[in-house]
Amino acid sequence: MTMLYNIDTSFESYEQLIRLFQENKNRIFETIHVSIQKWFSANLCAALGGILDQLINGLNEIRFDTIQQDIQRIIQKNDFLSYYGYQKIEDVNNTTIKYLKLKPSDGRFFHPYVVNELLNRPELPDMTSQLKKKITESIYEMFVNAQMHSETKFIYTCGQFFPLKHKIEFTVVDIGIGFKNRINRRFGRSLTSTQAIKWAVIDGNSTKEDISGGIGLAILKDFIHVNKGKIQIISDDGFYQFDSTGEQYKLFSGFFPGTIINMQFKTDDIASYSLANEEEMENIF
Amino acid sequence: MEEITISAYNVVGNAFCVEADDGQRLFDLIKKGLNEEKRIILSFKNVEMLTSAFLNTAIGQLYRDYEEEIIKQHLTTQYLSDDDKVLLKRVISTAKIYYKNPERMQESISEILGE
Secondary structure (H helix, E strand, O other), X not given: OEEEEEEOOOHHHHHHHHHHHHHHOOOOOOEEEEEEEEEEOHHHHXXXXXXXXXXXXXXXXXXXXXXXXXXXXXHHXXXXXXXXXXXXXXXXXXXXXXXXXXXXXXXXXXXXXXXHHHHOOOOOOOOOHHXXXXXXXXXXXXXXXXXXHOOOOOEEEEEEEEHHHOEEEEEEEEOOOHHHHHHHHXXXXXXXXXXXXXXXXXXXOOOOOOOOOOOHHHHHHHHXXXXXXXXXXXXXXXXXXXXXXXXXXXXXXXXXXXXXXXXXXXXXXXXXXXXXOHXXXXXXX | OOEEEEEHXXXXXXXXXXXXHHXXXXXHHHHHHHHOOOEEEEEOOOOOEEOHHHHHHHHHOHHHHOOHHHHHHHXXXXXXXXXXXXXXXXXXXXXXXHHHOOOHHHHHHHHHHOO
């Protein structure tokens, strides 16, 4: 049995999720027992869903032996457990952002999800409309990146409001090629996973052929800097974190079979995000 | 110069101009207009969300195929919020740098590798 214990967005928590994949990835036709205890950040249902799908691909059955009751309620409310035979329950406190699993070609279903789960939620923390738009834009940039670059079969997303801490966590996961393989294949080089992430977060760096790009992550980073939030990227065995304390790169002992982008946004941010001057506005081209 | 208005909302079919494929459709129309030497007004009326991926494809690519002056003379935008103008400006600056030196990507990899 694999125990997931006190899973938040720390490096150690991601290491536990990676361990769940590594310990079970070679199994076929087995029942994989998982237990979740103490804490589980609901947004990381996106990462857990991606991992469990990989294990299900080996025709394994997933069985949650024990899930602490309060955790179970939350991940039932956000629909995650519906994928594993549990009953859906209504979210009366409205703090969950639903778990969603989409084919990359089904981007049209992401639109109503974003509208219903983020833009049109009256219970959403009181935010400036500009901040709400910036958050949605960031989430979209990451979703579209996964669609275009990851070669994944599914994209997994999930979020959670933390009203007392004035923050939203939102996670976008793909089970695809990963930053390292994508960049090395495109340029015929051999970057490590952390070098690949370092390259990808630089403004204007893109693996697209014949079309400029590579702005999405840089825009997100700029926004997070002003918003005082946090970005984490887990790709292959690489870990990257950017927050008000700076940038961190670390290596996991195993590898994640794709990429996790976790974003933390502060909802009590009243900063202004229009940085253009009038001359620039007139002279776009 | 004859003027035509292209509605991004209409080309995409909704208020979210976010996916690269939708950007490609807009690009194809702009290109058609430029080849016919039309003055193009690119309208973002009713558009609620834009991403860099959409704009790279819809507009960034133009800098590969046309001189900057041609684009300046023939293309204007309408109903673009200040935030989105900042985004578009960034997309265009990146495109100009990218198409001036396509080898820049390989060079930036070498920098990361410390070569």
